[in-house]
Amino acid sequence: xxxxxxxxxxxxxxxxxxxxxxxxxxxxxxxxxxxxxxxxxxxxxxxxxxxxxxxxxxxxxxxxxxxxxxxxxxxxxxxxxxxxxxxxxxxxxxxxxxxxxxxxxxxxxxxxxxxxxxxxxxxxxxxxxxxxxxxxxxxxxxxxxxxxxxxxxxxxxxxxxxxxxxxxxxxxxxxxxxxxxxxxxxxxxxxxx
Numbered sequence: 001x002x003x004x005x006x007x008x009x010x011x012x013x014x015x016x017x018x019x020x021x022x023x024x025x026x027x028x029x030x031x032x033x034x035x036x037x038x039x040x041x042x043x044x045x046x047x048x049x050x051x052x053x054x055x056x057x058x059x060x061x062x063x064x065x066x067x068x069x070x071x072x073x074x075x076x077x078x079x080x081x082x083x084x085x086x087x088x089x090x091x092x093x094x095x096x097x098x099x100x101x102x103x104x105x106x107x108x109x110x111x112x113x114x115x116x117x118x119x120x121x122x123x124x125x126x127x128x129x130x131x132x133x134x135x136x137x138x139x140x141x142x143x144x145x146x147x148x149x150x151x152x153x154x155x156x157x158x159x160x161x162x163x164x165x166x167x168x169x170x171x172x173x174x175x176x177x178x179x180x181x182x183x184x185x186x187x188x189x190x191x192x193x
Contacts, residue, residue, distance in 0.1 A: 004062050006138025013062045013137050021068040026058055053088040055128040063123075063141055066113065074102025075113035081163055082117025086124040099167040111160060118156045120145040 002020045004013040035042045066076040077098030085091035102110030121144045
């Protein structure tokens with residue numbers, strides 16, 4: 001895990017994050033996003049909406065110190081969902097998928113990150129500007145309440161359960177639609193007996 005010193009500016013810390021993760025300037029100008037899952041590689045369009053969200057998402061990695069591994073992405077997804085993605089619809093959608101994966105591969109870490117998000121804030125309430133990068137890591141962490149201890153409530157547990165169901169359903173819907181479409185196509189091609 002990379003530690004981002006509290007006295008660094010977000011600009012310097014983000015560059016350390018890029019270097020550690022092997023990102024070339026965040027890939028903000030790339031037309032496609034490459035996602036590797038074991039031997040499989042997936043590509044999806046790097047839309048303008050995703051670019052707006054990912055600039056803040058990358059700063060969240062620095063501030064909350066979640067890694068860019070599958071487990072780390074599940075953690076940051078849970079944290080961002082719990083602290084709210086605002087008008088960044090693409091963040092809600094991508095985070096729902098990562099949250100569901102987290103339930104499978106790192107349920108405790110996903111749960112802890114969700115609870116942390118319930119008691120803190122993130123940067124999605126505003127827009128990314130270059131001025132944001134002049135902020136100091138420690139000060140921004142404090143502003144977002146990332147440095148306070150968490151006291152779990154029954155409402156937190158209920159919210160986690162609700163988002164677990166939402167993320168699983170949202171992750172399964174595209175597959176269900178694909179299967180339904182295939183069944184329909186096969187039924188139209190194959191004569192009835």
